[in-house]
Amino acid sequence: MTRSRTTPPRPVDIAAVFPELAAHRRTATRLHPRPGAPGPGDSSVGGPLLWPADEPWPACERFHVGMVTTDGVRLGRRILERAWGRTRRGETLVLAEQEQADLKRAEAPPTDEDDAKANPMPLMALAQLYARDVPGLTCPEGMDVLQVLWCPHEHDDLCLPAVHLRWRRASDVTAVLADQPEPATVEYDDYVPEPCVLHPEVITEYEYVESLPDDLRKRIEDWEEATGHDYRGELSLALGWKVGGFASWSLSGPQPVVCECGRDMKPLLTIDTCEWESPYGGSWRPVEEPDHPAGEFESLANPNMPTAIVISRGYALYVFTCPDSFDHPLRFTMQ
Ligand SMILES: [Zn+2]
Ligand SMILES: [Zn+2]
Numbered sequence: 001m002t003r004s005r006t007t008p009p010r011p012v013d014i015a016a017v018f019p020e021l022a023a024h025r026r027t028a029t030r031l032h033p034r035p036g037a038p039g040p041g042d043s044s045v046g047g048p049l050l051w052p053a054d055e056p057w058p059a060c061e062r063f064h065v066g067m068v069t070t071d072g073v074r075l076g077r078r079i080l081e082r083a084w085g086r087t088r089r090g091e092t093l094v095l096a097e098q099e100q101a102d103l104k105r106a107e108a109p110p111t112d113e114d115d116a117k118a119n120p121m122p123l124m125a126l127a128q129l130y131a132r133d134v135p136g137l138t139c140p141e142g143m144d145v146l147q148v149l150w151c152p153h154e155h156d157d158l159c160l161p162a163v164h165l166r167w168r169r170a171s172d173v174t175a176v177l178a179d180q181p182e183p184a185t186v187e188y189d190d191y192v193p194e195p196c197v198l199h200p201e202v203i204t205e206y207e208y209v210e211s212l213p214d215d216l217r218k219r220i221e222d223w224e225e226a227t228g229h230d231y232r233g234e235l236s237l238a239l240g241w242k243v244g245g246f247a248s249w250s251l252s253g254p255q256p257v258v259c260e261c262g263r264d265m266k267p268l269l270t271i272d273t274c275e276w277e278s279p280y281g282g283s284w285r286p287v288e289e290p291d292h293p294a295g296e297f298e299s300l301a302n303p304n305m306p307t308a309i310v311i312s313r314g315y316a317l318y319v320f321t322c323p324d325s326f327d328h329p330l331r332f333t334m335q
Contacts, residue, residue, distance in 0.1 A: 005032040005199040005286040007238065014206060014235045017223065020216055024207035028245025029136045029200050030238055031129075032275070032286065033307050036197035040176045043133040043200070045241065045307045046193030049125045049147050050168065053175040058164060059120035060151035066110045066118060066185020070152075073189040076106035077308070081300040088296055110185045122181035123149035123164060126193055126271070126309075129243065130170065134200045136244045140326040143167040148269065148319075152183060152191035158334050160311065161191055163271075163319055167326065190310035194301075201286075205245040206236040211254045239284040240275035241307070243268065247318045248335045257320045259328050265320035272316040276304045 007030060015021045031045070038047030051057065079099050087093050095103065110118070127148040131137050137146060147166040155162040186192055209217055209232050220231050229235065237248050247267045249255065257265045276285040279302040280292050289303060301308065311317045315334050322328035 003199065003288060005030070005034075005201055005288055007201060007203050007284060008287050010235055011283075012227075012229055012235065014231065018216065018220060020213075021206050024212060024216075026205055026207075026245050027136055027202055028205045028238060029134050029202050029243040031134070031241040031243065032199035032201060033196035033241055034199065035194055035301075035306055038128075038195055038197050040128075043128055043130045043198045045127045045196040045198070045309075046125070047128060047195050047197075048176075048180055049128050049149075050145060050170060050173050051147075051177040051180060052173050053177045055177070057177070057181045058123045058149060058166075060123060060153070060162065060183075062121070062151075062153075062155075063119050064121055064151070064153040064185070064187070065115050066153070066183075067187050068107065068189055069110050069114050069185050070124075070182055070192055071184075072106040072108065073186065073192045076103055076189070077194075077300065079103050079106065084298045084300045087298045089293060089298055091298075093298075114184050118184040121151060121153070121183045121185075124152050124161075124182050124186075124191070124193075125180060126150050126163070127241075127269075129198075129269075133198065134243055135202050140167050143169050145170050146269075150191070152186035152188075154187055158317075158332060160317055160332070160334060161187075163317070163330065163332065165268075165319070165321075165330065188310075190308070192308065194306065194308040196307055200243075203238055203245075205238060206231075207246050208232075208237060208249050208254065210249060211246075234283045239277065239282075240270075240272050242270045242272075245270070247320075247333060248316065249333075251315065251335045252333070255333065257331050257333065259322035259324065259331075261322060261324055261328055263322050263324045265322050265331055267318045268321040269319040270316050271309060271311060271319070273310045273314045274304045275306060279304050 038044030150161040276282040
């Protein structure tokens with residue numbers, strides 16, 4: 001069993017200060033993805049899915065011309081990882097001639113042949129959540145695995161990858177599909193996840209400040225001014241990938257998310273860029289994570305960006321589902 005991750009206690013119990021917040025409280029499960037080698041039987045980000053060998057892999061209906069090849073993204077990361085791994089802290093990155101040539105090849109735009117291979121474009125496995133691992137993950141009747149795939153090209157209003165969900169019963173899958181397909185090209189390298197294992201942890205969240213009743217919000221703001229505490233940043237919503245909880249509305253301000261059936265929808269999954277505020281600091285950094293760089297060598301990735309997924313300029317993508325039926329269309333917001 002892997003090490004767990006623990007969110008530090010909040011600097012103040014905000015519900016003790018404002019008991020009315022009890023009506024604006026939800027649990028969320030921080031997923032805490034960390035680099036690893038997940039298999040199809042594991043909960044993961046960027047790992048193989050428990051996909052039946054005899055079931056077709058889904059594809060995007062659109063034709064996309066990619067900016068970079070998926071293999072190139074992975075190759076480029078490995079080259080840079082190696083090079084940073086031998087670079088002492090504070091020193092400049094130096095690439096050997098061969099590495100420069102390999103990197104150039106890795107970053108080259110797709111050829112017509114790559115684009116042809118990419119049509120139809122298989123979806124990319126993004127995450128897999130087993131209900132047994134993720135408290136608070138509510139599945140459709142009889143199902144116990146959520147599989148998240150996306151098409152790593154810009155779609156629709158949000159100009160973000162199109163997210164697709166599949167629900168399964170793990171015991172239905174007797175033979176797992178080997179050599180799982182993936183798209184030959186992606187729009188940006190930011191859309192290719194690094195394989196991560198998960199360390200789910202249940203936490204408490206309080207609703208986004210601007211979504212609270214005016215009177216309560218005003219009193220919280222006065223209290224922040226008097227005490228120096230930060231409801232928005234430290235006391236209400238966690239950073240990082242999570243299941244459940246509340247959405248932030250820091251870009252657009254609160255918007256209703258209403259299903260076509262009329263029900264208010266709830267965030268099922270948050271796909272976030274950063275797990276905490278800065279590589280070695282911030283209120284949401286689990287206590288197990290170092291507060292300063294360890295060892296004498298640099299590394300490619302920031303510890304607070306383990307999945308390598310970047311949503312636009314560092315935002316989060318929220319996937320909403322309808323409480324009435326898992327068959328009703330998903331909705332999304334980026335904040
Ligand atoms: Zn697509
Ligand atoms: Zn609905």
